[in-house]
Amino acid sequence: MTTTVCNPTRRHLLKGLGAATLMSPFASLPSMAKSQPLYIDGLSFLPNDINDVRASKLNAFIADISDIEAITRPDGSTNYKRTYNACIKSIAKANATIEAHPEVYRKGLIGADIELAVKQQQTAVFFQIQGADCIEGDTALNHWQQLEAFKEQGLRILQLTHHFGNEFAGGALDNNGETSLNLPLSAKGHTLIEALNHKNMLIDVSHSSAQTALDTAKASQRPIVQTHGAARSIVNNARCSPDEVIRAIADTGGVFGVFMMSFWLTNNSEPTLKDYIRHIEHISRVGGVEAVAIANDFPLRGQKNLLALDNNNSEGVKEYLGWWHSMRANNVLGFEIEPQHVVIPELNDIDRMSRIDDALRKARFKSSDRDRFLGGNWARVLHDVLI
Template sequence: MPGSLYDPKRRHLLQGLGACALLSPFASMPAWARRQRLYIDGLCFLPEDVNDVKASKLNAFIADISDIEAVKQADGTTNYKRTYNACIKSIAKANATVDAHPDVYQRGLTGLDIEKAVAQDKTAVFFQIQGADCVEGDSNANNWQQLEEFRQQGLRVLQLTHHYGNEFAGGALDNDGSLGLDKPLTEQGRELIAALNQKNMLIDVSHSSVQTALDTARLSNKPIVQSHGAVRSIVNHARCSPDEVIRAIADTGGVFGVFMMSFWLTNNPVPTVDDFVRQLEHVSRVGGVESVAIANDYPLRGHLKLLELENDNAQGVKQYLDWWHSLRAKNVLGFDVEPRHVVIPELNHIDRMSRIDDALRKARFKSSDRDRFMGGNLARVLQSVVV
């Protein structure tokens, strides 16, 4: 691809290594030999009711355990930053929650903890923070003390930014459509990528600008992920990723997770399971079957407000309109199209993974590809990076 920042040869190198280094026997084991297909969610949250974990049928999930501080932007909009002070408290709380339920949770400290979880009928949980704001200023001393502190507390996945940029990276919503801004990794961001690689922590480019995602794919010497997102060629929106980003992530050996936020999955007036399958199919076509993953980005039960409204999207979408209109005023890509829904009703449910699996079967995806999509690809990446 002209002007691309990634090397397509890297994918072939990673695939060559995969047989002996990137894939454990467990990740490549056929579903029938495991008694069930692996279900892994690329981004969710620790539930208030621990019974939801068993009900979800998940073998593992990446859990955003961060907390936020609301920070007013110069333009009047609000950015919810995952600051050090907020997140060091929230990760301690998350550890206490996991430790209080040893019969349910397996703490995810290495990718092989997925195997341990399955063997003991538990669910492996890998802690993630949605934004490197939590270590802003850490790079100035060049020793990454705060990053190491989070790693010691169990953090294994770090997202570079959330919506808006920081001292490391550009955010997806920094992009002013009238100016065409697309912020790259900063020098501090490049140092952060090297530090995360060195510490065997998985890099997540969800919410990043296109250029930041491409820069990260080029610089990282390990697979990266977009844990939760959607396809821009289907919905032309700043929060959705163009094909070049999907390819770049795939060429690192990483995965692209499609999430449940329906206004970024389809512009159709009524969202359906077929719209979700179409997203997965597109990622598979662009990045290959090894690049597809599934994420939630709502609580395990689903979007709680929409559940209260019995999945009445016309009512539920109203809570997003003020925020949506504030970004429309800034000419951010895609906010000129009014959202009409929030969830796919059939998937706004605790049993969404089984329902997605069944939808893929009905769409005639091969069983081996369903193994990959539903969890095998994420297991491979976690086992190759988080060691």
């Protein structure tokens, strides 16, 4: 059994706090316990149908508002790069969407916007970009100016990389053709971490290499998160995080959002809600109950193609096979196992949060821990960082 060594100035402080203290920003709210706990999703997207927001029952969510360019890499695989120009346009479009629906949305700029959204029966939305490729230029000054431009437009969470590395960070799927690489945070990456800390922006290590995530946890003076991921000890795939990364994130006071992509949740032929709960249980054991959070990584209503197929995974998985096989050809960890599914049918649904709540209850998690997992932990971190 591995002994966990924690950062006494961060994680031990959290463990010394009771549930009421952890969720103290919401202690004065009208009792939501009569209807539901605080529901916060760690990663989704602004829907085309505004009615999906109400139907989701979310009090807040982190929304990827970036736009991409498809880039063919030298080995023939595809990466999706978030450029500055594409993302500055996409964030303006997202702002227009939020502003057009004040009866539904509240733009999330600081953590306190969550409680204001609850009081006003809105859903707080915090803008995120999946990849620091959007920060361009040759100098730290260029990077600072572009980061400031994004913050002025409402960006509050920046993911360091998406699958593959960039000038700042190593990617989870980086490979040299023979063995998986584990690239560290670069010198430019360290400078970017300093800038994000200074600007009170939340750092996301989803899709990062394990070493980059560990380096980021050590370098950051504020909590970091993995908005969406899974545990490698359950599914041995490069996209899933080893326990040392889960612990490192927890030690910063951050959270780890367990996502819905089922081929990274189980290698069983039929994915179930129990597979999702298994990852929550594991994160809780490794990182503590303060580290567990919920993420989606699909649209609010669910993965569109699978919904059209009535969640027929055997058909739906076909759209992923070409990409999956390109990773296998490069010997990326875990891609030798053929995926058989994409979604857990029970969770590929607009009502997923209450279904997770019910499953946690059946798994005998106490109510205070369920409240943390479903939204309390996200609320705490967003309050800690976004000030």
